[in-house]
Amino acid sequence: MTTNHGIGTETSGCGGDEQLPFDVFARNCPSRETLANVTGRWGSLTLGALHEDTLRFNELRRRVEGVSEKMLAQTLHALERDGLVHREAQPTNPPRVDYRLTALGREVTGRLMGLIALLEERMPEILAARGRYDTERGETR
Amino acid sequence: MTTNHGIGTETSGCGGDEQLPFDVFARNCPSRETLANVTGRWGSLTLGALHEDTLRFNELRRRVEGVSEKMLAQTLHALERDGLVHREAQPTNPPRVDYRLTALGREVTGRLMGLIALLEERMPEILAARGRYDTERGETR
DNA sequence: CAGTATCCGAACGGATACTG
DNA sequence: CAGTATCCGTTCGGATACTG
Numbered sequence: 314m315t316t317n318h319g320i321g322t323e324t325s326g327c328g329g330d331e332q333l334p335f336d337v338f339a340r341n342c343p344s345r346e347t348l349a350n351v352t353g354r355w356g357s358l359t360l361g362a363l364h365e366d367t368l369r370f371n372e373l374r375r376r377v378e379g380v381s382e383k384m385l386a387q388t389l390h391a392l393e394r395d396g397l398v399h400r401e402a403q404p405t406n407p408p409r410v411d412y413r414l415t416a417l418g419r420e421v422t423g424r425l426m427g428l429i430a431l432l433e434e435r436m437p438e439i440l441a442a443r444g445r446y447d448t449e450r451g452e453t454r
Numbered sequence: 455m456t457t458n459h460g461i462g463t464e465t466s467g468c469g470g471d472e473q474l475p476f477d478v479f480a481r482n483c484p485s486r487e488t489l490a491n492v493t494g495r496w497g498s499l500t501l502g503a504l505h506e507d508t509l510r511f512n513e514l515r516r517r518v519e520g521v522s523e524k525m526l527a528q529t530l531h532a533l534e535r536d537g538l539v540h541r542e543a544q545p546t547n548p549p550r551v552d553y554r555l556t557a558l559g560r561e562v563t564g565r566l567m568g569l570i571a572l573l574e575e576r577m578p579e580i581l582a583a584r585g586r587y588d589t590e591r592g593e594t595r
Numbered sequence: 596c597a598g599t600a601t602c603c604g605a606a607c608g609g610a611t612a613c614t615g
Numbered sequence: 616c617a618g619t620a621t622c623c624g625t626t627c628g629g630a631t632a633c634t635g
Contacts, residue, residue: 328577335577337570338499340519344577348570352493354628358479370597378481381629386598396583407596408635417579424572428565429478429489436469436476436485438558442537495608511617522609527618548616549615 347395351421355380355388357429360414360422363398367413397421488536492562496521496529498570501555501563504539508554538562 327342328335335344350356355377362368362376374385389412392398397418403409414422432439468483469476476485491497496518503509503517515526530553533539538559544550555563573580 335574337574338502338519343581344570344574347573347577347580348493348498349495351569351573352489352498354490357489357493361479376479378479382598383600383630384628387628394584394587395580396587397580402597406635408598410597417576420576421569421572424565424569428492428562428569429485431562431565432488432492433476433478433485435558435561436488439488439536439538440484443535446535446537523618524610524620525608528608543617547615549618551617 350388350391350395351397351425353388355384356392357425359385359388359392360397360418360425361429363412363414364419364422364426367411369412370410373412392418491529491532491536492538492566494529496525497533498566500526500529500533501538501559501566502570504553504555505560505563505567508552510553511551514553533559 327333327339328344336342337344337348339345351360358377358380359373362373368376370385370389373389374380374382377385380388389398389400393400396415399413399415399418401411401413403411468474468480469485477483478485478489480486492501499518499521500514503514509517511526511530514530515521515523518526521529530539530541534541537556540554540556540559542552542554544552
């Protein structure tokens, strides 16, 4: 797309009241926040885990290796708020809460996984590039 | 559970010496770092800017609205190290340095832009979900 | 089980000053 | 122009303890 993304424009009405399209390159566009939620450290892994299964809180904790309770809760809140994840609590005892992707969440996660798959596929090239960079530029660290 | 992504496995040999595929869900997989570089706050915007043009340092600074010198330099180093961006310095005076995407960088950026485009397209739904979430859950926080 | 609350160190990130 | 170095406040994020 060779259109102007408005990267350098200060006038970021960006989708709100105007008919301007949303634009992550615009400084105050809410899409920036969603992008961060989706691609953030735990957001992408959480979506990835839910891409395969409906999961409960502690199941997610076990599957997303390394995430803390705090971060998982925070991540799930953000994704739920953006309408990408659906939370369903059964009023049983002990409590049971299921998390699953919404329709929109599945679409977004699909593209996200596409990006991830490409990176994983090309990691050999990337590691080779790193090796070159690290030897050319001083190892002197 | 359909396919095991190894999310919960501690044994993350992950591509290194073994024949295991790279896996962002594995704790120590180097692909996690690359994913962070690509999707990070300034990484995605920098790649997006270079998707359209070869640019010099200060041109990039102006196009990626809001980035500081420090962050732009840091971001470019990381992307160059991963072999996604190529840096070419002319030994002139004053110095001139051009940044452009590598072939791999163009592929990665393509998918990244696909994700971004979807999010931008669906922002109305996302904002609606936010509105619902914020009113249902107490404003009383 | 499914979270919330708190503490605190580490990392992020902006502003400024300086170098080649 | 193209960066590096430094200072320093803000946020991130893990460990722990506690609630319903």
